[in-house]
Amino acid sequence: MTNLLHNIGYFFREAKTIVRLNLLSNMVSLISTGLIFFILAMVVAGWWISIDVIEVIQGEAEINVYFDESLNAADLQDLIKGIGSIEGVREVRLVDEKEAYARMEEILGEEARVLEFFEDNPFNPFIEVKIHLEQITSILEKLTSTQDVAYVRDNQEILERLRSLSRVLEFSGYLAAVAVGISTLVIVSHMIRLEIYNNREQINTLRLLGAPESFIGLPFLIVGILLTLSGGLVAASMSHLVLNQIYAQMAGPLPFIPLPPFAAFARKLAALIILLSIGLGLTGSLVGLSSEKGN
Template sequence: MKNIIYNMGYFLKEAKTIIQLNLLSNVFSVLSTGLIFFILAMVISGWWASSHVVELIKDEAEISVYYNEELDNDRILELIKNIKAIHGVQKVRSVDAIEAYHRMEEIMGKDAKVLEIFDDNPFSPFIEAQINLEEMNLVLEKLHEIQDIDHVRDNRAVLDRLKSISSIVKFLGTLVVTAVGISTLVITAHIIRQGVYSNREQINTLRLLGAPEGFIVLPFLLEGLLLTLGGGVLAAALAVFTLNNVYGQVVGQLPFIPLPAREVLVSGIIVLMLLISITLGILGSLFGLLTARSNCV
């Protein structure tokens, strides 16, 4: 280890020389790897954001319980107590017709003027219950057993769609990660094999002089690492630019979507891209060196 650290300047200089031998090809390799990593970063960002939205909706899952409006206050309080006692129900509160009207006004925004055509309040009072989404089926079954409940409205259909979208993004993310891993390994291995082949005479000379294998292969390992790291840095820069623009558009036009904090997502993507590029650079270089050994016998 001390020898490696002591000779690191030499190894970096040799890696630079190897890269310069096929400079144009290596530049295109960095660009192609960067674009591949950028696609990966966007897929991971989409998966991260969609999972965050689904988890928040799970935590805020609410159902609306409508009852006979002729019930007196005592019976309504009894209904609230019975609903609260159901396993899986977390919070319960009563929403009167006036509050329901104002909620719809906020949702409709400028289109709320259409509500003015009604002489009376068209909305009914209801009981709002926050529930554990995993217990939704059990909660709904218990609610149907309670007398004086006319209708229960839940957001299961919307949430199931969000879950499906999240699953699709996750599946696509897995495919993209696999494709990125394979393509990066192939590109890096090919570059290393070309470098070994171009320098086979120098490698054989070093072997005849008694140089250890680690001393010979380390510049090639650094070459692959630097190229993939360059692609990772390029992908991270493109991802930061894209995410900042996307967040600016979404927050400006759809402020009600609970996206994860931009700083957390951006910093996470940067770290992830650098770690992936370093890991794949080392693995691709080792694979390229392993397959190129026959060229330097």
């Protein structure tokens, strides 16, 4: 180890020479890895944003409980208190007829004038129940068996679709990460094998002089890591610019979508891509070296 550290300058000079001798091939490899990591960054960014948005929507998941309107105020409060005590219920509040009417006016917008044809308020009061989505089944079972509950509007189909979409996005993110990892390993290991083949005479000379395999292989290892690290830095820079434009575009027409804070999100994504690029570069280089060991 001491000998390797003492010769670190030599290893980097050799790595520089290896890159310069096959500059065009290395540039193509760098661009390829940069594009691969950029695609990964966009997939991961979309995955993270989608999951974040879905989590926010899930956090607002609610069901509406309609009750027997003959209940007096005391019994109604007891019902609300009982619903609030159900496991998985986060918040309970009463929505009266006026608020229900106002909400429908807001939803209908310009078409709200149709409500003027009704002499009386057509909407009934209900209890708005915000829940933890993963416990919706048990909550519904308890609500439907609760006395004085006339009807439960659960929106279960929509909420279940949100849960399914969340799982699909998570699976897609992992699948993209695996695909990019395999592609990068193949590119880097192939490049290292090619570099070893192109420098086989110098390598054989070093072996005849008694140089250990670690001494011979370290410059190639450095080349592989620098290649993927450079590709990761390029991808991180490109993804930062693209995400900045996406945030700017969505802030105008779609301000209601709860995007994560840009600065922290961009730093997190860049750190992931750079760490992956180093790890994949190291792994791919070791694979390439091991496959050519002894040749």
